[in-house]
Amino acid sequence: MVIYSLTFYLFSSVAVLSALMVISAKNPVHSVLFLILSFVNASGLFVLLGAEFLAMILVVVYVGAVAVLFLFVVMMLDINFVKLREGFLQYLPFGALLGIVLVFELGILYLTDRSTNIYNNQIPLEPVINEIENTKMIGQILYTDYFYLFQICGLILLVAMIGSITLTLRDKGGVKRQSIVTQNTLEASNAIEKKRAKLGEGIE
Amino acid sequence: MLNSIINIIFIPEIFLASTSFICLLFGLYTNKNSFRQTCNFAFLILLSTTVLIYFNIGSNFANYDMLFSKSSFINFFKILVLVGSAASIIISKDYFLGIKLINFEIPILLLFSTLGMMLMISANNLMSMYLAIELQSLSLYVAAAIKRDSLSSAESGVKYFILGALSSGILLYGFSLIYGFTGSMNFDEINFYLLRYENLNLGLIFGLVFVMVGLAFKVSAVPFHMWTPDVYEGAPNSITAFFAIVPKIAAVALIYRFCLVPFENFYLEWSQIVIFLSVASMFLGAIAAIAQSNIKRLLAYSSIGHIGYILIALVAANDDGVKASSIYMFSYMVMNIAIFAILLSIKVKNEYLVNISDLKGLSKSNPIVSLSISIIMLSMAGIPPFIGFFGKFYVFIAAIENELYVLSILGVLASVISAYYYLRIIKIMYFDNKNNEEQLIFKISFQSKVILSLSLFIIICFILYPSLLINISASLTI
Numbered sequence: 001m002v003i004y005s006l007t008f009y010l011f012s013s014v015a016v017l018s019a020l021m022v023i024s025a026k027n028p029v030h031s032v033l034f035l036i037l038s039f040v041n042a043s044g045l046f047v048l049l050g051a052e053f054l055a056m057i058l059v060v061v062y063v064g065a066v067a068v069l070f071l072f073v074v075m076m077l078d079i080n081f082v083k084l085r086e087g088f089l090q091y092l093p094f095g096a097l098l099g100i101v102l103v104f105e106l107g108i109l110y111l112t113d114r115s116t117n118i119y120n121n122q123i124p125l126e127p128v129i130n131e132i133e134n135t136k137m138i139g140q141i142l143y144t145d146y147f148y149l150f151q152i153c154g155l156i157l158l159v160a161m162i163g164s165i166t167l168t169l170r171d172k173g174g175v176k177r178q179s180i181v182t183q184n185t186l187e188a189s190n191a192i193e194k195k196r197a198k199l200g201e202g203i204e
Numbered sequence: 205m206l207n208s209i210i211n212i213i214f215i216p217e218i219f220l221a222s223t224s225f226i227c228l229l230f231g232l233y234t235n236k237n238s239f240r241q242t243c244n245f246a247f248l249i250l251l252s253t254t255v256l257i258y259f260n261i262g263s264n265f266a267n268y269d270m271l272f273s274k275s276s277f278i279n280f281f282k283i284l285v286l287v288g289s290a291a292s293i294i295i296s297k298d299y300f301l302g303i304k305l306i307n308f309e310i311p312i313l314l315l316f317s318t319l320g321m322m323l324m325i326s327a328n329n330l331m332s333m334y335l336a337i338e339l340q341s342l343s344l345y346v347a348a349a350i351k352r353d354s355l356s357s358a359e360s361g362v363k364y365f366i367l368g369a370l371s372s373g374i375l376l377y378g379f380s381l382i383y384g385f386t387g388s389m390n391f392d393e394i395n396f397y398l399l400r401y402e403n404l405n406l407g408l409i410f411g412l413v414f415v416m417v418g419l420a421f422k423v424s425a426v427p428f429h430m431w432t433p434d435v436y437e438g439a440p441n442s443i444t445a446f447f448a449i450v451p452k453i454a455a456v457a458l459i460y461r462f463c464l465v466p467f468e469n470f471y472l473e474w475s476q477i478v479i480f481l482s483v484a485s486m487f488l489g490a491i492a493a494i495a496q497s498n499i500k501r502l503l504a505y506s507s508i509g510h511i512g513y514i515l516i517a518l519v520a521a522n523d524d525g526v527k528a529s530s531i532y533m534f535s536y537m538v539m540n541i542a543i544f545a546i547l548l549s550i551k552v553k554n555e556y557l558v559n560i561s562d563l564k565g566l567s568k569s570n571p572i573v574s575l576s577i578s579i580i581m582l583s584m585a586g587i588p589p590f591i592g593f594f595g596k597f598y599v600f601i602a603a604i605e606n607e608l609y610v611l612s613i614l615g616v617l618a619s620v621i622s623a624y625y626y627l628r629i630i631k632i633m634y635f636d637n638k639n640n641e642e643q644l645i646f647k648i649s650f651q652s653k654v655i656l657s658l659s660l661f662i663i664i665c666f667i668l669y670p671s672l673l674i675n676i677s678a679s680l681t682i
Contacts (some may be wrong), residue, residue, distance in 0.1 A: 086645065149332060155319070156335065162309055164564075166313075166346060167350075
């Protein structure tokens with residue numbers, strides 16, 4: 001129990017701190033790296049909740065795809081981030097107002113939860129870990145009951161791939177490609193030509 | 205073991221999907237100009253799938269009924285989709301070669317879209333319905349934008365994509381409401397759940413309305429028709445032919461099944477929506493088409509009008525309505541195949557025909573072609589003895605049987621208005637004098653000629669033996 005809370009506080013405090021760093025770091029590349037740290041910690045929280053499939057998906061999708069995409073955008077495009085930051089003070093009152101509303105609502109939620117007292121006894125603090133892990137459960141349903149839908153999804157992705165290739169691939173003429181077969185079958189007699197250059201003249 | 209594999213392979217959908225993969229590999233690994241062969245291959249695939257459906261081959265898997273259903277109505281519409289798609293691939297082949305758009309992916313995309321439509325027609329679950337709709341429309345978005353160097357084609361593709369995505373969003377919102385309030389995605393289970401209730405509650409009504417709006421986008425019923433004329437105009441002519449002939453059939457079948465299976469007992473709720481869609485489509489289709497000078501836009505408005513008549517049969521909501529819809533859809537498909545087979549082979553000044561005024565003087569230079577166009581136009585206007593008359597006739601019979609007198613009178617009125625622009629084309633061909641010396645060239649390949657003459661034969665000779673189709677369609681059950 002103690003270890004559980006310790007791990008929880010470790011992950012959650014690192015997640016919150018790195019989220020803070022995302023918006024306060026000067027260097028945009030640092031921001032994206034902190035974003036990745038925050039995602040990884042959030043997926044650690046999912047593991048604590050017993051949702052290891054969601055944790056893996058979070059890492060694969062958000063860290064593997066989205067954050068790396070951000071990194072590309074930040075590094076490739078020439079965006080002036082100092083200029084983007086200029087309006088910070090101007091938007092501060094509005095942002096603060098949103099924050100206050102959120103805190104107020106959270107407080108109301110907490111108070112109603114306290115006063116009605118419905119859930120307090122029912123929800124265990126630690127999640128119940130099943131015998132079958134949930135990746136396996138999802139797989140068991142996805143590949144049996146919903147196999148048909150899974151297949152149609154595959155077809156849709158195939159069509160998307162064909163479509164994007166058809167619409168964007170342009171076959172440029174004049175591209176030189178390496179052909180290993182012709183390189184290997186080349187003989188010196190075909191490739192090299194001997195010519196005798198006369199004195200005082202060049203070769204045409 | 206071998207026996208069961210053969211059984212599985214000959215299930216129509218699996219057969220179509222697996223042979224499409226073979227077709228894709230065939231197009232990829234043969235020499236560069238494989239467009240013609242891939243088209244022929246696709247045609248053969250579609251025909252053999254039609255044969256499989258006709259002989260009703262299939263088997264029962266576990267959980268098969270949960271997502272998928274099968275009935276004579278579904279089989280009839282699947283055959284219509286397959287035949288329409290096969291015919292449109294053949295009539296558009298020469299056009300693609302003519303404008304030098306010879307990506308072998310085009311017939312492949314059309315095959316996948318046809319597969320999506322087959323799954324759409326037989327969907328028995330909100331999830332499989334959504335995925336099938338996405339499969340067919342994703343292929344069609346790409347097909348609309350396939351002519352990459354043309355601005356109008358790209359515009360039509362993007363327009364179609366954005367509006368299609370919007371309608372999918374609306375559709376999904378409706379699904380989520382229906383699922384939330386009934387606790388099931390299966391059509392039969394939703395129906396069973398709703399048996400307990402006298403009236404639909406507010407959430408379910410919202411869900412129903414959202415889904416109907418999404419489906420109305422797909423069949424392009426007014427007021428959700430905006431994309432149709434623009435997309436038809438911008439896409440290459442042969443893709444327009446496909447758009448006009450095939451996806452409408454599948455979407456109509458789906459809207460029938462959605463209204464008549466899960467919401468069978470709540471006729472009053474959905475019929476109000478459908479009556480509005482139908483009246484608005486008929487009148488807008490009839491009136492807006494008058495001002496068009498581009499023949500593709502004209503056919504777009506004409507198809508909007510036709511959808512209006514089919515929705516009348518849906519409001520009738522009885523066996524006659526189902527019968528009328530299948531006859532109407534058949535005649536719609538045949539007439540559209542015929543008109544597009546002609547349009548895709550007329551050239552003016554080395555460009556394919558787009559303006560109606562270019563048809564001037566066609567009766568002098570090409571009397572047979574102008575006669576065929578006149579027959580098709582008369583048939584589309586619903587004038588006997590051609591097939592279009594029977595479509596409208598049975599729709600109105602179904603409406604009158606169900607005492608929808610006002611709706612049928614409005615339908616006849618709209619039909620009279622729409623006769624104006626069909627007859628105007630005939631007038632332009634026969635009575636307008638040609639003012640300049642542009643030579644109309646009519647050049648048609650043998651295969652399209654066969655399809656054109658076959659569909660003209662059906663249009664003209666349907667009256668001789670109508671009971672062939674009418675008996676089949678009378679026996680259809682949803």
